[in-house]
Amino acid sequence: MVCKSGTYVSVANKGIADLQHHVNSQKHTQAVRGESSSMKLTTFFVKKGSKTEEAVTAAEGTYAFHTVKHHNSFSSMDCSSALVKKAFFDSEVAKKFCSAGTKTEAIVNSVLAPHSVNATLKNIEENATAYCGISTDGSNHTSTKVFPIIIQYFDWKNGGLQSKLIEFKETPNETADTIANYVKETIEKNGLSEKLVAFTGDNCNTNFGGLRRSEEGNNVFAKLKKLLQKNLIGVGCPAHILNNCVHQAAERMNIDIENIICKIYHYFHIYTVRTEQLKEYCDFVEVEYRNLLSHSKTRWLSLLPGITRLIQMFPALKSFFLSHDKPPTVIRHFFENEMSEIYLWHMHSLMNVFHTHIQAIERENNSVVEVLESLESVHAMLVERKSQKFMSLKVKGLLAKLRTDGHDEECDKFCAEVDNLYGRCIDYIEKWMKPMEDFSCFKWITLSKSPCWSEVDQCVQYLVDKGIEIDDVKCFDQVCNLKKFVDNYKNDEEFSLLPTHEKWTRYFGTSKNIDFHSELLRIAQFFFAISSHNANVERVFSLMQSQWSKERNKLSVETMKGILTVPYNFRNTSCTDFYSYILNNQDMLKRIKSSEKYAWRHGQESKTEK
Incomplete structure (x- = not known):
C-alpha cells in the first residue's frame, strides 16, 4: 500500500474502473514516486539467522583477514566499507556490509587471531599429536622488546610439518629468567607442557650459554629444562652458524x-x-x-x-x-x-x-x-x-x-x-x-634409500634415552612395511625430490590402519617436532617490520599480535578460501557478530592507526 493510511477508493459504482482512475491520479503518482525514493528500514537490518546475515558476517570477517594478509591499514576499511556499498549497490550482502576500521581491528584481535591459535591446539588434540617444539627470539620496536613464540608439530592428515605462531608479547627485558618464565607460562597456558620436547633459538649466550650448554648456566635452555622438569633438546640456528x-x-x-x-x-x-x-x-x-x-x-x-x-x-x-x-x-x-x-x-x-x-x-x-x-x-x-x-x-x-x-x-x-x-x-x-651431530641416528628418516633395522634401532635407543617409549618389536615389523613402500618409489624422481615430511605424509596416508605404523608415527612426531632453525621467527620479525612502520606507529602490541598471528597461521589460505572457511564455521560467525569482540567491552583501549 503506497498511498497514506486513510485513503479510500470506492469501487461500488464502476468497479475496476474506479481503481484504475485512482491509479492514474496525481495523488497516487506522487505516492509511488515517494515510495521508490525512500529506503525501507529493512535495508539497514538483516534478519537474524538468515543466509544473508551469515553471508554479510562472513564477508566482514574475510575483509578483516584480507586487510592483514595484504598489509593494509585498518583505517583503509573506513573507505572500503563505504565503497563496497556504493560499487555493489544491487547486492543484498553489499548493502548490509558494515565493517570500518574499528570493527575490522576488533575482528582481527578478538576473533581471527584467537581462533587461529585455538584451531591449532584443537588440531593437536584431535590428531593425538604427541610432541611439539618451540622457537623464539627477541626484537626491538623503538623501546619495546617483543618475543614471538612459534610451535612446530607433525600432522600427517593436514599437510605434514606445521609451524604456528601462538604468542606475541612485550617483555620488560631479555634476561634468561624473563624469557624462560615467559616460555613456560605460554606453554602451560596452552596445555602443551607434556608435549614439549625441543627448544630452538639463535646461538647467543642468553639462549644456550655458548658451546658447552652448561646445565647450571644462566641461559634460557638450562632454566627452561629446570622449570619444566624435562629433558629438552636444544637446537641453535644453523643459518646463524x-x-x-x-x-x-x-x-x-x-x-x-x-x-x-x-x-x-x-x-x-x-x-x-x-x-x-x-x-x-x-x-x-x-x-x-x-x-x-x-x-x-x-x-x-x-x-x-x-x-x-x-x-x-x-x-x-x-x-x-x-x-x-x-x-x-x-x-x-x-x-x-x-x-x-x-x-x-x-x-x-x-x-x-x-x-x-x-x-x-x-x-x-x-x-x-x-x-x-x-x-x-x-x-x-x-x-x-x-x-x-x-x-x-x-x-x-x-x-x-x-x-x-x-x-x-x-x-x-x-x-x-x-x-x-x-x-x-x-x-x-x-x-x-x-x-647437531646428535641427530645423525635419524638420517634414515629422509627415506632417500630403503631403511635397515640397524639404523632404526639406533634411533629407537636414542628415543628411549630421552624417555620416549617405543615398542621395538612392533617397530621392527612396521619397518619391514616401510621398506616395501620405499622400494616402490626408488625410481620415482618426483618422490625423491619431496621434502622429508611430505614423504612420511604420503606413507601414513597409504597405511591401512594405526597398527601398521603406530611406532613409526611416534618417531615421526617426535622428530618433526624439533625445529631445525630459527628462520621462521625471523620471518615473523620481517612481517612485523613491514607492518609496524613509522606511518603505523600507534599500533599496540596486542593489535600487532593479531596482525602477525592471522597471516602467519593462515599463510597457505587464500582470501577466497577463507570466506568459505568462515561461512562454514558457526562459532566464528557468532563471535564476529557479537559485541564481545570490542576492546571497550573488556575495559581495554583500542589503538588503531589513523
Missing part, C-alpha cells in the same frame, strides 16, 4: 670486504649528484650502471649480492674514487691496492658455497637431518678446497698477471691468507656442528 662462520673467518683477512661494501653503498645511496657522476664514469669505462647494494651483518643472504654488484661496478668505481681529490681514506686505500679485485673474486667464490646452503637451510619445512646434511656438505667442500688449495680461474688469472708485474710477495701472502681462511671456517663449523 654459517653466517657467523664466514663473517668471523673473513674478519682476519687483510681487506675487510664487508666494511668496504657498506662504506661504498652509504657514500652514494642518498646523494644524487654523486650517483649521476658515477653514471658518467660507467659510460666512460663501458660498464652498465646498477644500483649499489647494502649489506648487514645480521642479514644472512646480503653479502653475496653485495660482492657481486661491487665486482660488476668495479672498473667504474675504481676510476671514480681514484679521480677524486679527497675520497674517504678507507675506500681510496681499497682501490689503490692492486690485490683488491682478487680479494673480491675469492670472497665471491667462497660465498657461493655459503649462500646456496643458507638458502637450503632456511626452507620453511626443513628437518634437522636435512639441515645437518647441508652443514656436512659445506664442511666437506671447505675441507676439499683447503686440501686442493682451491682458487677460481679468475683469481688465478689475476694472480698470474700480478706475478708478471713483480708482485710475488703480495701474491704469496694472499695464498697463505686463503689457506688460513679455509682453516678458520672449518674449525668454526666443526665446533658448532657438534650439537
